[in-house]
Amino acid sequence: xxxxxxxxxxxxxxxxxxxxxxxxxxxxxxxxxxxxxxxxxxxxxxxxxxxxxxxxxxxxxxxxxxxxxxxxxxxxxxxxxxxxxxxxxxxxxxxxxxxxxxxxxxxxxxxxxxxxxxxxxxxxxxxxxxxxxxxxxxxxxxxxxxxxxxxxxxxxxxxxxxxxxxxxxxxxxxxxxxxxxxxxxxxxxxxxxxxxxxxxxxxxxxxxxxxxxxxxxxxxxxxxxxxxxxxxxxxxxxxxxxxxxxxxxxxxxxxxxxxx
Amino acid sequence: xxxxxxxxxxxxxxxxxxxxxxxxxxxxxxxxxxxxxxxxxxxxxxxxxxxxxxxxxxxxxxxxxxxxxxxxxxxxxxxxxxxxxxxxxxxxxxxxxxxxxxxxxxxxxxxxxxxxxxxxxxxxxxxxxxxxxxxxxxxxxxxxxxxxxxxxxxxxxxxxxxxxxxxxxxxxxxxxxxxxxxxxxxxxxxxxxxxxxxxxxxxxxxxxxxxxxxxxxxxxxxxxxxxxxxxxxxxxxxxxxxxxxxxxxxxxxxxxxxxxxxxxxxxxxxxxxxxxxxxxxxxxxxxxxxxxxxxxxxxxxxxxxxxxxxxxxxxxxxxxxxxxxxxxxxxxxxxxxxxxxxxxxxxxxxxxx
Numbered sequence: 001x002x003x004x005x006x007x008x009x010x011x012x013x014x015x016x017x018x019x020x021x022x023x024x025x026x027x028x029x030x031x032x033x034x035x036x037x038x039x040x041x042x043x044x045x046x047x048x049x050x051x052x053x054x055x056x057x058x059x060x061x062x063x064x065x066x067x068x069x070x071x072x073x074x075x076x077x078x079x080x081x082x083x084x085x086x087x088x089x090x091x092x093x094x095x096x097x098x099x100x101x102x103x104x105x106x107x108x109x110x111x112x113x114x115x116x117x118x119x120x121x122x123x124x125x126x127x128x129x130x131x132x133x134x135x136x137x138x139x140x141x142x143x144x145x146x147x148x149x150x151x152x153x154x155x156x157x158x159x160x161x162x163x164x165x166x167x168x169x170x171x172x173x174x175x176x177x178x179x180x181x182x183x184x185x186x187x188x189x190x191x192x193x194x195x196x197x198x199x200x201x202x203x204x205x206x207x208x209x210x211x212x213x214x215x216x217x218x219x220x221x222x223x224x225x226x227x228x229x230x231x232x233x234x235x236x237x238x239x240x241x242x243x244x245x246x247x248x249x250x251x252x253x254x255x256x257x258x259x260x
Numbered sequence: 261x262x263x264x265x266x267x268x269x270x271x272x273x274x275x276x277x278x279x280x281x282x283x284x285x286x287x288x289x290x291x292x293x294x295x296x297x298x299x300x301x302x303x304x305x306x307x308x309x310x311x312x313x314x315x316x317x318x319x320x321x322x323x324x325x326x327x328x329x330x331x332x333x334x335x336x337x338x339x340x341x342x343x344x345x346x347x348x349x350x351x352x353x354x355x356x357x358x359x360x361x362x363x364x365x366x367x368x369x370x371x372x373x374x375x376x377x378x379x380x381x382x383x384x385x386x387x388x389x390x391x392x393x394x395x396x397x398x399x400x401x402x403x404x405x406x407x408x409x410x411x412x413x414x415x416x417x418x419x420x421x422x423x424x425x426x427x428x429x430x431x432x433x434x435x436x437x438x439x440x441x442x443x444x445x446x447x448x449x450x451x452x453x454x455x456x457x458x459x460x461x462x463x464x465x466x467x468x469x470x471x472x473x474x475x476x477x478x479x480x481x482x483x484x485x486x487x488x489x490x491x492x493x494x495x496x497x498x499x500x501x502x503x504x505x506x507x508x509x510x511x512x513x514x515x516x517x518x519x520x521x522x523x524x525x526x527x528x529x530x531x532x533x534x535x536x537x538x539x540x541x542x543x544x545x546x547x548x549x550x551x552x553x554x555x556x557x558x559x560x561x562x563x564x565x566x567x568x569x570x571x572x573x574x575x576x577x578x579x580x581x582x583x584x585x586x587x588x589x590x591x592x593x594x595x596x597x598x599x600x601x602x603x604x605x606x607x608x609x610x611x612x613x
Contacts, residue, residue, distance in 0.1 A: 107483035
């Protein structure tokens with residue numbers, strides 16, 4: 001993974017993003033700038049819009065207004081002559097491959113083995129031939145400590161192992177930005193550690209990490225910046241020591257009191 | 261003694277030898293020794309050493325006897341009732357005419373099945389598409405071909421000449437043709453059969469395939485999209501293989517239905533299996549034996565398809581089950597291995613175990 005260690009890309013710009021479902025505003029004018037290689041944790045009560053914000057970054061959710069750009073390229077739209085053109089599916093796909101995503105429920109493909117899950121995207125996008133992709137996948141599996149599980153189907157793995165395969169799968173496209181949507185929420189408590197270990201190793205390798213989580217201790221240890229969101233608004237952000245150690249906003253204090 | 265003789269001697273032991281040994285006093289004593297806590301407490305009963313008396317299921321036994329009697333009676337009539345005409349069945353079973361009819365039945369099944377499922381897949385994708393035009397076209401197609409009886413469809417295709425005497429290529433919405441041909445020559449009996457069967461099949465398989473696609477978890481599509489996998493590959497590699505699990509049993513139902521449904525083609529005098537049987541019994545009046553010939557062939561083909569279904573289902577259950585169910589061959593081999601090992605075992609070892 002030499003390319004991702006050397007990359008200085010992965011700059012994410014989120015500007016005035018709003019999003020409503022059935023008239024309920026989930027995001028109301030969120031603006032954030034994520035620096036390349038930064039590890040950012042998003043905290044907030046459930047329903048606060050943190051997952052939706054995460055999903056707008058790779059265009060799994062379209063925004064109602066505002067925009068999201070990665071390294072100056074708009075997500076989902078093309079800026080030409082003072083107008084924004086909605087991009088065709090395959091152009092969205094090309095940009096989306098710069099952003100990896102790890103889901104709460106893993107969403108591994110159950111009919112493919114761990115190895116095939118990882119190989120699928122690089123081969124499907126014709127980035128690598130099957131042999132090279134296989135080699136890459138084996139390397140990634142080793143990195144997440146599952147080299148011996150290459151031929152196992154997801155159903156044969158524990159939740160923690162599945163999530164580690166899912167992280168390896170997201171890394172296979174060497175994304176500039178990696179999104180984690182509550183990666184440990186569906187895991188038994190004793191399996192949380194092994195997944196956090198893998199994420200901890202990724203921090204500081206140059207990939208921008210955006211993590212939605214409820215693991216406050218982990219957020220404190222791993223993040224460069226912590227962002228607190230409630231009711232679709234960024235209420236507070238700063239270093240983990242500031243936001244978690246000395247919260248300014250009453251809602252943040254209230255939230256931390258219930259979680260800690 | 262040679263090794264083979266040794267095995268024979270071991271085989272002479274009753275099959276339930278292990279069970280009996282458990283009841284022998286020395287075996288009981290051995291168990292007692294293995295459970296010191298039971299031996300130490302005076303008066304405590306070691307339940308492990310007691311013989312087990314199984315419940316007797318009287319009603320099950322009586323019903324079983326009744327079923328065996330009824331089945332035996334039926335089998336007996338199969339052999340004693342001359343009306344079945346088994347010699348006639350045997351004479352015609354491999355006759356040229358019947359085999360040619362069988363060939364036609366198979367051809368119709370394969371062609372109409374393949375066309376039906378290809379068109380059906382397209383219709384299913386159209387039904388799921390965001391375009392309201394494609395969606396409603398597919399809906400209407402399915403509605404129409406499910407509404408009109410198959411028999412009527414085949415008769416209409418066969419008699420299309422009454423409706424459109426000629427078919428040609430020309431300026432749209434006029435009758436100025438560049439090329440023109442007689443409908444009767446274009447739509448032969450075979451073409452009418454294929455058209456009727458496959459369009460009808462397409463309508464039904466479309467709904468089966470759509471149902472299968474809907475059964476796949478939405479997270480799968482999201483994960484594939486997040487990985488940037490292109491759309492056609494998302495469908496062929498991720499969605500359809502998972503949808504196949506719920507599609508396959510229904511699809512085989514449809515194919516088996518289609519196989520027997522081809523007998524409806526006899527109304528337009530196309531020489532498939534059932535039509536040929538009819539022609540022969542109309543000539544020699546051996547109605548039941550000739551129908552039996554057709555039925556036995558349908559049964560054989562259905563059996564082959566059912567076996568194929570087992571293996572196809574097994575293939576697509578990869579990943580949904582932790583362990584795949586063994587195939588009948590694997591099961592037979594495992595059973596044989598167990599029996600073989602049992603021959604090798606020396607009685608002493610069994611006691612120790």
